[in-house]
Amino acid sequence: MKYVGKEFNRAEGKLKAEGTHKYPSDIRESDTLILGVKRSEVPHGNILKIDLDRAKAVKGVIAIFTAKDIPGRNRYGIVHKDQEILVEKKVRCIGDPICLVVGESKRAVEEAIKNISIQYEMLTVVTTPFEGLKENAPLIHENGNLLHKIEVTKGDVERAFKEADIVIENKYYVPFQDHMPLETEAGFGKIDEDGKLAIWAGTQTIYRDIDEISYALDIPKDQIRVAAPFFGGGFGRKDGITIQLLIALAVIKLRRPVRIFLERSESINSSYHRHAAFMKYKTAAKSDGTITGCEAELYFDKGAYASLGAEVLNLAVEHFAGPYKIENTRVNGYAVYTNNPIGGAFRGFGVPQVTFAFESQMDIIAEKLNITTLDIRKKNVIHQWDTSCIGHTFIYSTGLKECLQALENTDLYKNKKEYLKTNSENKKRGLGIAVAYQGGGLGVNIPDYAQAKLELKENGTLIVYGGISDMGQGNTTANVQIAAELFNLDRSKISYTTPDSKFTLDSGPASASRTTYIYAKALEGASKILKENMLEAAAIFLKENIENLILSNGSIIGNSGEVSFEKVYELMDSTKRMAICYADNPIAKDRHEIGHGLPHIIYSHSAHMALVEVDMITGSVAILKYITATECGKVINPQSLQGQIHGGAAQGIGYALFEGLKLENSKVLNNKLSTYIIPSILDVPEIECLHVEPYETTGAFGMKGVGEISIDAPAPALSNAIYNAVGYRSYSLPITAEKILLRENNQW
DSSP states (O other): SSSSSSSOOOOOOOHHTTTTTTGGGGGTTTOOOEEEEEEOOSSSEEEEEEEEHHHSSTTTTTEOOGGGGGGGOOOOOSOOOOOOOSSSEEEOOTTTTEEEEEEEHHHHHHHHHHEEEEEEOOOOOOOSHHHTTTTTTSSSSSTTTEEEEEEEEOOOOOOOOHSSEEEEEEEEOOOOOOOOOOOOEEEEEOOOSSEEEEEEEOSEEEEEEHHHHHHHHHEEEEEEEEEEEOOOTTTTSSSSSSHHHHHHHHHHHSSOEEEEEOOOOHHHHHSSEEEEEEEEEEEEOOOTTTTEEEEEEEEEEESSSTHHHHHHHHHHHHTTTTBBOOOEOOOOOOEOSSSEEEOOOOTTHHHHHHHHHHHHHHHHHHHHHOOOOOHHHHBBOOOTOOBOSSSOOOOSSOHHHHHHHHHSSSSSHHHHHHHHHOOOTEEEEEEEEEEEEEESSSSSTTTTEEEEEEETTSSOOOEEOSSSSSSSSSHHHHHHHHHHHHOOOGGEEEEEEEOBBBTSOOOOOTTTHHHHHHHHHHHHHHHHHHHHHHHHHHHHHHHHOOGGGGEEEEEEEEEEEEHHHHHHHHSOGGGGGGGEEEEEEOOSSSSTTTTTTTTOOOOEEEEEEEEEETTTTTTTTTEEEEEEEEOOOOOOOOHHHHHHHHHHHHHHHHHHHHHOOOOOTEEEOOOTHHHHHOOOOTTTTTTEEEEEEOOOOSSSSGBBBOOHHHHSSSHHHHHHHHHHHOOOOSSSSSOHHHHHHHHHHOOO
């Protein structure tokens, strides 16, 4: 192939490098008003009184809105509509929005927010899922504190434990992790030239936003426009409503342009996070290393609102015992409301939590049985046509065995004894391995499709109308690359639009490792339609059979001559210059009635290996080498693949060693970049990216998703490496220097 699988610079790279692209936080007009939010400073309470008098008197304040000013239902949520645009009676977490302030300047808005006085009746705070499940627990929502429960059993678990040669039981805990996108929640809104409510925002799904705005504010969908320019990171943080409804409310009330850009502390206090989780595991094995049974209880801290908590729990359940062939399993999962920050979508979507737990179990079993950590994984790893830990069949490509072989063939693994040597008595080295798999797409019972739109222009160029947000992951480039391949056309003659409901079609969310996979399938179909239309016109003009024609560098060439794309445009009927194609994601036949979106059928796989050095005086951990082996089908763009792997691994390193919200009575204590520690360039080693490429028959050019698979394995790989170095196993994250030095027994 000429373009696919080759190095291909970012399609939008020049725009971003020159600073000419406007991110959501950049967009404004001369008369744009500023929005700010008065938020709850208590985690649980009834609102008794709101005093706005002093705030309204602040010079430059245009309006202050409360729940009574909302024309619609004042409810939103992707699945469970349990959140309010502005809280009317009861706050459930610190950061709940109560008043929307609109002003001429940021200073005026901030002054007004300080002068809003709110009186509360304080309610008992629920800080853990276990408190929330108590019989007489305070009710956070009227229907109870248990948002979702799921149970799955496969085989005979009791028999597996009875007949096992070894049974390992442990408890694991992981905290809330913040996404820390470089650009926080931001957006701009106005009444556009068509008289519609128009919003430009950092959002991962424009059409879902339209549905939410229509429902919450009682506005017809055809009167709403949402656009997603390139924005500064999401990772799931923007997979749902953040500031869009606040913008919409102000615009429809005032009929003036408005903008909002959250400060970091406000963003952390009010937005979504990776769910904290308490996990109890019991695993059975034979003396030869065969894993024969696994039982788990998963308690996911939902925080104050549902968001996608039930769906995150379902995915955790689906992956709870890893990518292994295990005949007997049982898992019980609980998503429980608390007054903590909101748990929502985050890259990996429930899989990093359970991967940390089960990959730790695998290493513990390997040590007890005196089997190498790589060999025990090779022995149990899934293959095509095996069944998963919840019982459905892997009917498509599975490349995990090849990933493990790739690690085994590295110089680091072959010569690990040499790499583990140190020149210091105070430093010890260890090697750790972990594997993971990640379901791609939205899963069973959820509409999962894309609609590609492709147009031939008068100057002979093509426009790809992008229906799925690009928050930096590179799907724009991949789609330009695919169009270049399919039309044998130089990239300079292909342009790409970001999602805008005025021009682009509904293609679902930029999430679930589906973005390039599903849109590329639709783009293939649209390209086929447009090419056939172009060839048909050229064949008539050249008086040749279509079979004799080829596309090359902006022309259609036959035996008797050639015709340029520009001329083909003139020859074509206007209705045939644009092509639209709809594509569905494959759905598992082994449907479970036990969980929304469960199971998946397309999976990506990975194996990670880390070499660490632990300073026994300070407890600090240095990562000396980090190697990933990834299977995601055919690689469309090697640069983008490395970008995804490097980024996901870096986030996973943060999850393992540094990150986690520190809570006191449900209040976040580390809500700033200075106190919420993420890895710096000095903490992230050079990452060696290996990949294996089994052909995936369902994907364009044999590809599948890679966006999430890179974040699942770093935490257990590093945990296993630290144990290998110093003999200390942490059962919770992050694995800090203090834990290592104090040898904390941190099972909950």
